[in-house]
Amino acid sequence: MNLVTLAIPFFLLAVLVELALDRRYGWGLYRLNDAIGSLGAGIMSRITGLVRKGVFLLIYIPLFELLQPYYQAVGFNWSMENPWHLLLAVVAYDFCYYWKHRFAHEINIFWADHLVHHQSEDYNLTTALRQPCGGLPIGWIFYTPLLLIGLPWELLVTAGAIDLIYQFWVHTQKFPKVRWMEWILVTPSNHRVHHAQNKVYVDRNYGGVFIVWDRLFGTYQEELETEPCIYGVRKALNSFDPLAANLQHYKRMALDAWHTKNWWDKLTLWFRRTGYRPADAEAAMPVPSSDLTDFRRYDPQISAGQRYYALAQHVIYSAATLVLIWYAAELSYGQLVAAVGLLGAGLVINGRILDNHRLARPAELVRLAALLGTTPLLPAALGLGVAIYAALSALAWWRLAFADKGATVALVSD
Known part of the structure; x- marks a missing residue:
């Protein structure tokens, strides 16, 4: 049983604590339907993972074995028992995660999977547990550069689990901005920006543990006191069904490919920049974006x-x-x-x-x-x-x- 699975009871306990505080102090962070929608998507992600065969380690481990002569010549000697090695592994993993996460926002086929995590129009600890079912198994490509530094697969999996577990606590509105942390780490403040659909906040703050990648590569945006975050996605899901959540963008791309008469668009729209739609498909099937000047959360x-x-x-x-x-x-x-x-x-x-x-x-x-x-x-x-x-x-x-x-x-x- 991996670290993420072991952490689930603690995640749920933290949700209950935040929920109790929300009810006591009247913060208004939780709605029953949205919370169940997010948690339902998280459960769907975990159970489909039991029957879905991952391809990452099937590719990574043989390549790691093949490169053993190179590792021996260079002198790579990672150890799970060395805490400094684990810290370096987390840093290296998070660097790759930054680019995977960034592409997940910038390319249609990657966004179709990652979109699930952003659909909630509330922002609380249940949002952290709102995860996709995996989509096309292509995300592993972004972690193959870790072969160049000889990172063993056991250390890679552990670093990935730590990276994911860390991201849980930043999904809260009640932790204030701490200036020194904003320069180094992903925090609730700069991650609230990441989940907001305001124009100034869209496609910013991709780091998992470290925000320094965003500062280095020009994707950092501070949370502004004059611009409250509006959570969710511009083309709202308007459902609490986890299957509909996972199929939302795939369905839209498939319909666009069906409606457009341009064969080049039929073949390439999947890999075009997120939001790209062929003009004839958009005319045949317009999908309006949320009106942020009069935003209303979906609440049947x-x-x-x-x-x-x-x-x-x-x-x-x-x-x-x-x-x-x-x-x-x-x-x-x-x-x-x-x-x-x-x-x-x-x-x-x-x-x-x-x-x-x-x-x-x-x-x-x-x-x-x-x-x-x-x-x-x-x-x-x-x-x-x-x-x-x-x-x-x-x-x-x-x-x-x-x-x-x-x-x-x-x-x-x-």
Whole structure:
């Protein structure tokens, strides 16, 4: 089990602490639907990772072995036990991360994956856990330069985990600007800039741990007191469905490729600068950007009972995910795929419940019926527990979904 997985309980505890403080002091940082949307995307990312085969180490390790004569001639001798070596590994990894992150904002095909992390229109610790499912396996290219300094794969993976874990705490609005830190490290202040969609803030502050890369390469922007951050993306997702979140930009690019008559654009728009759209595709299918002068967060209104139902289901999915991660090694690949599929379906439907989508009502009953159908395949005790859960959920959802028909969509103004 890697460092990131071990850190998950601490992440969730920190979220609960920030949420409790938010409720006590009335900061207004959390909305239930947005928080569940972000956490649902994070769960989707973790469970799909269980069935998705990464290619990075499959390429990195053989190349590392092939270059052993070069490392011996140069005298590279990294050690996991040496804390200075670990620090140097984190610095080297973060340098590569800066360029990977920068390209993720500047090239369409990379943005399609990274976009998920930026879709939340709130900014709190749940935003840090909002992660994509991986997209096309091409991000590893940016870390291959670490072969030139002979960085062993074990040290690379550890440095990557440290880099990712560090980035969790900077997703908060309640940590003030600390001048000396702003020169060296990524902080909540300069990372708030990174998540803002204000014109002055867009495509700035790419560092993971160190902000010095942005200062060196001209992408640094300080958080301005005169320009409050407006979070989210200019072309809003307007859904809490994690599958829709992951497909948003891929779908848009595919539709653009379909609508444009220019074959060069059909082939190259995927690799053009982020935001590029063929003129004829844009004319056929305009997608307006958010009006930042009168910005309104996406906030569909559903009944209190349905909100609590969605929260209860999310808690169950979170617990099931932790159990699945813990026992994943003991399951066959087919069992793992089936478990991931059932959990993924639940996350999608739960997001649509929060969207007040008309198909969410029957879809949830279908999901529970399908889950009930799996119980004969499970061990007796587990099957009984799943059957009780499915039956109670179905009864609660039938009452909530088909008795309450007055929910409408309203928007929260900032």
